[in-house]
Amino acid sequence: MTTSETERIVQAEENYKKDPLYIPLTELEQSAFCQTENNLITKPLKEELQSTWINWQKIPESYQNLDANELDQRILKSKSILGKDLVVLGHHYQRDEVIKYADITGDSYLLSLEASRQNAPYVVFCGVHFMAETADILTSSDQTVILPNMAAGCSMADMAKTNDVIDAWDDIQTITTSVTSVTYMNSTASIKSLCGENNGIVCTSSNAQPVFEWAFDQNEKIFFLPDEHLGRNTGRKLGIPESEMMVWNPFKPMGGLTNDEIKSAKVLLWKGHCSVHTRFNITQINNAREKFPDVTVLVHPECTNDVVNAADLNGSTEFIIDTVNNSKPGSIFAIGTEINLVNRLANNNPDKQIFCLDSMVCPCATMYRVHPAYLCWVLDSIIEGKPTNIINVDEKTSNFAKISVNRMLEIK
Numbered sequence: 001m002t003t004s005e006t007e008r009i010v011q012a013e014e015n016y017k018k019d020p021l022y023i024p025l026t027e028l029e030q031s032a033f034c035q036t037e038n039n040l041i042t043k044p045l046k047e048e049l050q051s052t053w054i055n056w057q058k059i060p061e062s063y064q065n066l067d068a069n070e071l072d073q074r075i076l077k078s079k080s081i082l083g084k085d086l087v088v089l090g091h092h093y094q095r096d097e098v099i100k101y102a103d104i105t106g107d108s109y110l111l112s113l114e115a116s117r118q119n120a121p122y123v124v125f126c127g128v129h130f131m132a133e134t135a136d137i138l139t140s141s142d143q144t145v146i147l148p149n150m151a152a153g154c155s156m157a158d159m160a161k162t163n164d165v166i167d168a169w170d171d172i173q174t175i176t177t178s179v180t181s182v183t184y185m186n187s188t189a190s191i192k193s194l195c196g197e198n199n200g201i202v203c204t205s206s207n208a209q210p211v212f213e214w215a216f217d218q219n220e221k222i223f224f225l226p227d228e229h230l231g232r233n234t235g236r237k238l239g240i241p242e243s244e245m246m247v248w249n250p251f252k253p254m255g256g257l258t259n260d261e262i263k264s265a266k267v268l269l270w271k272g273h274c275s276v277h278t279r280f281n282i283t284q285i286n287n288a289r290e291k292f293p294d295v296t297v298l299v300h301p302e303c304t305n306d307v308v309n310a311a312d313l314n315g316s317t318e319f320i321i322d323t324v325n326n327s328k329p330g331s332i333f334a335i336g337t338e339i340n341l342v343n344r345l346a347n348n349n350p351d352k353q354i355f356c357l358d359s360m361v362c363p364c365a366t367m368y369r370v371h372p373a374y375l376c377w378v379l380d381s382i383i384e385g386k387p388t389n390i391i392n393v394d395e396k397t398s399n400f401a402k403i404s405v406n407r408m409l410e411i412k
């Protein structure tokens with residue numbers, strides 16, 4: 001590690017201690033788990049805690065030392081005791097050692113919808129914080145949503161802090177009121193609520209285009225949060241030139257833009273990104289094509305616009321899964337998305353050649369914070385009658401957030 005990296009880590013640790021909601025430098029944490037060999041094997045939690053400088057949630061020492069076999073037996077036993085009172089949701093980016101306990105797997109929105117269709121009083125969401133919030137918003141008041149590790153946030157969602165977004169919205173309103181706020185599903189409940197309260201809407205990576213069209217029917221401009229890249233890629237698909245999409249930098253007065261730039265922009269893009277999907281680049285695509293001339297390059301629209309343009313196909317997590325699963329035997333795919341999903345696709349499709357565009361194996365650092373020991377711990381807490389790590393979105397936030405989600409659902 002170089003001196004400057006050490007300094008950045010020390011600084012980040014200090015910031016994190018001062019303000020636990022300070023944006024964790026997940027790229028740095030991620031690098032602790034990145035490796036050149038594809039052997040992401042889960043170790044006892046105590047060992048994994050030693051690899052990271054971020055404060056993962058502390059749980060009793062007795063859980064930290066459990067090995068894979070002990071965890072497996074205890075989790076399976078707890079699941080059989082809880083039976084129909086429990087549904088475990090597993091996001092596609094979770095590690096295999098967690099996903100194997102999931103009753104339902106999917107992307108964040110699909111899982112939250114599925115949760116609301118279940119009768120189980122306890123919903124344990126193996127994913128990140130905003131996903132559990134969405135599940136709490138969409139499930140009934142009789143259901144309790146639990147996130148195994150409270151430190152499992154999403155670095156992209158955390159890049160749009162509520163107060164910064166309120167300030168930005170107020171600033172934009174001083175220049176124009178003909179603007180619709182659109183937030184990606186990967187945002188906090190508070191941001192979804194702000195959109196709901198201000199005639200705005202939520203979108204997913206699969207319906208961003210029709211949602212943009214709806215938003216332009218309401219107003220001249222879109223204020224898109226929190227992923228700059230999904231916003232730009234969607235705008236480009238609708239034929240909006242790059243010059244009419246301006247990046248709003250929350251660390252600068254008026255987003256770092258002039259009044260004329262704000263007036264002339266069709267889309268104002270919040271300066272946020274996914275630390276996983278922005279790792280992919282053109283060199284990796286060129287290398288894949290050089291090595292395998294018949295390769296299909298398939299990427300997620302959270303990747304940068306040059307990568308999306310250079311790829312053969314781009315689409316949501318579910319699109320990526322369907323494309324690979326429905327392809328002919330012998331197909332070759334270089335995929336630009338989270339490594340746990342890429343590895344699972346490769347294992348489930350042994351008749352095809354599937355690999356990650358990035359030769360470094362880097363899981364999503366925040367998804368990775370859900371270790372099976374946390375799952376074991378929260379299941380025990382339910383059985384003991386003292387459920388822990390409950391995600392409870394307050395009523396006002398939940399109501400407005402639901403309005404913005406429902407607007408999306410009404411779009412055909």
Ligand code: SF4
Pocket residue numbers: 093128153154155156157186274275276277338364365366367
């Ligand atoms: S993959 Fe990106 S968007 Fe998804 S949880 Fe991780 S940081 Fe957030």
